Amino acid sequence: MSATAMETYSRRAVAAPSARRRLSTSPRWTTLAKGAGVFAIVMIYIPLVWLAVMSFTANPLAGIPYPLTFQNYATLFADARWRPPLYTSLLMSAGVAVVCMALSTLVGRALTRMARPGASLLLVLMPLFVPGLTMGAALFIFLRTMLNLTLGMWSIFLAQLVWALPFCILLVLVVASRFDLRLLDAAEDLGASPWRRFWDIEMPILRPGILGAGIFGFLLSFNELPRSLFVRGIETTMPIYNWAMAASQQSQVPIIFSLTTILLAVTLPVMGAFFWVLFVKLDKN
Amino acid sequence: MSSSTTFADAPAAARSAPPILEIVNAVHAYDGVVALDNVSVSAAPGEFLTILGESGSGKTTLLRLISGLEKPYRVGTLKLEGVDVREVPAFQRNCTTVFQNYALFPHMTVGANVEYGLKVRGVPPKDREARAREALRLVQLQEMYDRKVHQLSGGQRQRVALARALVPRPAILLLDEPLGALDEKLRVDMQVELMQLHKQLGMTFIYITHSQEEALTMSDRIILMRKGKIEQAGPPAEIFDSPISSFAAKFMGVDNCFEGELVAVSDGWASVAVGERRIDGRWTGKSAPQPGAKVAVGMRAEWLQLSDAPPDASGEHNVLDCVAEASIYKGKYLDRTVKTALGPLKARIWDAASSARHPSFVRWKKGDCIVMNA
Ligand SMILES: Nc1ncnc2c1ncn2[C@@H]1O[C@H](COP(=O)(O)OP(=O)(O)O)[C@@H](O)[C@H]1O
Ligand SMILES: [Mg+2]
Numbered sequence: 001m002s003a004t005a006m007e008t009y010s011r012r013a014v015a016a017p018s019a020r021r022r023l024s025t026s027p028r029w030t031t032l033a034k035g036a037g038v039f040a041i042v043m044i045y046i047p048l049v050w051l052a053v054m055s056f057t058a059n060p061l062a063g064i065p066y067p068l069t070f071q072n073y074a075t076l077f078a079d080a081r082w083r084p085p086l087y088t089s090l091l092m093s094a095g096v097a098v099v100c101m102a103l104s105t106l107v108g109r110a111l112t113r114m115a116r117p118g119a120s121l122l123l124v125l126m127p128l129f130v131p132g133l134t135m136g137a138a139l140f141i142f143l144r145t146m147l148n149l150t151l152g153m154w155s156i157f158l159a160q161l162v163w164a165l166p167f168c169i170l171l172v173l174v175v176a177s178r179f180d181l182r183l184l185d186a187a188e189d190l191g192a193s194p195w196r197r198f199w200d201i202e203m204p205i206l207r208p209g210i211l212g213a214g215i216f217g218f219l220l221s222f223n224e225l226p227r228s229l230f231v232r233g234i235e236t237t238m239p240i241y242n243w244a245m246a247a248s249q250q251s252q253v254p255i256i257f258s259l260t261t262i263l264l265a266v267t268l269p270v271m272g273a274f275f276w277v278l279f280v281k282l283d284k285n
Numbered sequence: 286m287s288s289s290t291t292f293a294d295a296p297a298a299a300r301s302a303p304p305i306l307e308i309v310n311a312v313h314a315y316d317g318v319v320a321l322d323n324v325s326v327s328a329a330p331g332e333f334l335t336i337l338g339e340s341g342s343g344k345t346t347l348l349r350l351i352s353g354l355e356k357p358y359r360v361g362t363l364k365l366e367g368v369d370v371r372e373v374p375a376f377q378r379n380c381t382t383v384f385q386n387y388a389l390f391p392h393m394t395v396g397a398n399v400e401y402g403l404k405v406r407g408v409p410p411k412d413r414e415a416r417a418r419e420a421l422r423l424v425q426l427q428e429m430y431d432r433k434v435h436q437l438s439g440g441q442r443q444r445v446a447l448a449r450a451l452v453p454r455p456a457i458l459l460l461d462e463p464l465g466a467l468d469e470k471l472r473v474d475m476q477v478e479l480m481q482l483h484k485q486l487g488m489t490f491i492y493i494t495h496s497q498e499e500a501l502t503m504s505d506r507i508i509l510m511r512k513g514k515i516e517q518a519g520p521p522a523e524i525f526d527s528p529i530s531s532f533a534a535k536f537m538g539v540d541n542c543f544e545g546e547l548v549a550v551s552d553g554w555a556s557v558a559v560g561e562r563r564i565d566g567r568w569t570g571k572s573a574p575q576p577g578a579k580v581a582v583g584m585r586a587e588w589l590q591l592s593d594a595p596p597d598a599s600g601e602h603n604v605l606d607c608v609a610e611a612s613i614y615k616g617k618y619l620d621r622t623v624k625t626a627l628g629p630l631k632a633r634i635w636d637a638a639s640s641a642r643h644p645s646f647v648r649w650k651k652g653d654c655i656v657m658n659a
Contacts, residue, residue, distance in 0.1 A: 186388035
């Protein structure tokens with residue numbers, strides 16, 4: 001995660017028994033590890049690059065990157081139907097991110113202060129293992145059928161929150177579990193009120209975890225499909241729109257290629273920069 | 286230690302002034318474990334009070350009760366500067382702590398750490414910085430204002446923690462084994478610096494340690510704790526010379542301690558039967574028990590004299606015959622063990638050349654022999 005964590009990890013690896021070290025540094029294992037790494041990277045990035053290339057071809061579904069054209073992008077920008085779902089998703093994800101930051105900070109702090117956090121931790125993280133469609137269906141049955149509520153933005157928000165929150169809590173926990181509670185005693189002793197202790201001492205030290213929770217909350221919400229599908233009511237988010245377009249109308253597929261390419265082109269550098277600032281730059285200070 | 290304007294020399298504390306700290310009958314327990322058992326403590330303004338005791342005896346708990354970080358289970362009186370603070374939270378009490386682990390804020394510079402107590406009191410940044418720099422000068426770290434905490438050595442962190450606690454100018458400075466993590470040489474230097482600082486600032490220091498040597502060197506008064514209770518309290522010389530119990534004696538480094546049966550006690554002198562032998566000494570215990578009660582006899586190794594001829598029977602000494610056993614060379618002195626009717630005794634010999642090679646008698650002054658509660 002952070003540079004220091006990596007450092008401790010590598011130091012521990014050095015301290016391992018010599019037999020283990022010989023195994024892990026033997027040339028054959030190194031070659032194998034490198035090979036597997038290259039394979040994984042290729043498997044991740046080739047399809048993405050292919051998608052981007054295809055978005056510039058006249059007939060993406062044909063699978064031949066020729067002839068090159070901006071036609072798909074022109075069509076995309078002429079079309080206005082994808083814009084409301086995008087705005088909905090941006091707003092929704094921003095909301096989920098903010099609520100995730102607040103809730104995961106609260107829960108993370110509470111868990112690290114408990115004498116026996118085991119059972120509560122398991123309960124909090126359990127939603128991670130519930131399949132998306134199951135969760136979506138369960139939420140639908142509970143909200144629509146049992147409580148007889150009208151589904152809409154709020155239920156999508158709720159479903160995405162349930163999905164993103166456990167990840168965010170995990171991120172905060174990574175930092176919070178290393179937080180030395182005695183620092184708060186020291187601050188109190190020096191005259192800091194409870195609120196000041198939080199803002200001056202705890203928040204700055206937990207910040208990487210909280211910001212990480214915000215980023216992941218946003219990403220998880222922005223890409224969430226199976227749960228939203230069930231509880232959307234009549235609303236449409238970006239993933240729902242893309243999915244519907246890709247699944248039903250052949251004629252729309254080319255502009256989906258362009259749209260996802262644009263999203264990738266914006267998201268990847270922004271996220272890269274964010275993580276660099278968060279974990280490399282802040283860690284050095 | 287450099288001179289300073291705001292940390293000006295204070296007049297010697299008036300011992301007759303009302304106590305700056307007053308605790309009566311404090312009781313505290315952590316889920317069933319009694320940490321403090323009816324402890325009463327008071328401190329005069331400007332006093333250097335040391336709380337001495339082994340690990341787990343409740344020293345830190347007592348300090349946290351004073352700072353307010355721990356709320357006592359029950360307490361009769363808890364007053365700081367004459368004001369009842371039983372319901373006052375820690376952040377509103379006029380005392381600061383140097384923690385055992387220093388607890389410096391890792392995300393702040395040295396300067397920001399030292400200034401923090403002023404920042405939360407709303408002191409403007411300029412004054413804050415001036416006062417922080419001055420406190421750092423006081424602990425000889427003036428160059429370190431902009432450093433990060435993790436760039437400091439253990440001794441420097443200790444000084445930063447000290448400066449941070451001093452800056453808000455508390456009525457009482459609490460120090461929880463502040464030198465425990467430092468190496469021997471640094472510890473001795475810091476002892477001297479802390480004593481000078483105490484004299485210069487005129488502040489009340491309450492100092493925790495488990496080292497009797499540190500307590501004897503530094504304090505005006507020592508409180509010896511044992512299992513959450515106060516075993517003995519008094520000036521260093523009193524505790525050193527007249528421990529009231531075998532526990533206090535052993536803690537203060539009395540090497541030879543034996544159990545015996547009190548035969549007679551009068552005018553501060555006691556006569557004890559240890560096995561077949563009669564030993565006479567000063568009674569230093571609390572109220573003297575009836576003859577026949579179990580008591581303890583103690584003598585320091587340095588007061589024992591070894592000889593190969595029977596000493597004159599002057600009546601001023603206890604005398605036993607002995608057989609020499611092992612001796613341990615300690616550089617400045619020699620520790621010699623001899624077997625006697627009481628059991629093995631340790632004698633400390635400073636002048637090895639002129640002492641008996643094969644001693645057969647050991648003697649010590651009755652005034653140097655203490656008799657106390659078992
Ligand atoms: N936070 C705590 N929870 C439970 N028990 C504690 C806690 N703090 C101290 N104790 C217990 O209280 C007793 C006194 O502890 P402490 O005041 O820290 O002693 P000292 O500082 O003299 O070593 C010990 O038995 C210790 O185990
Ligand atoms: Mg302690």
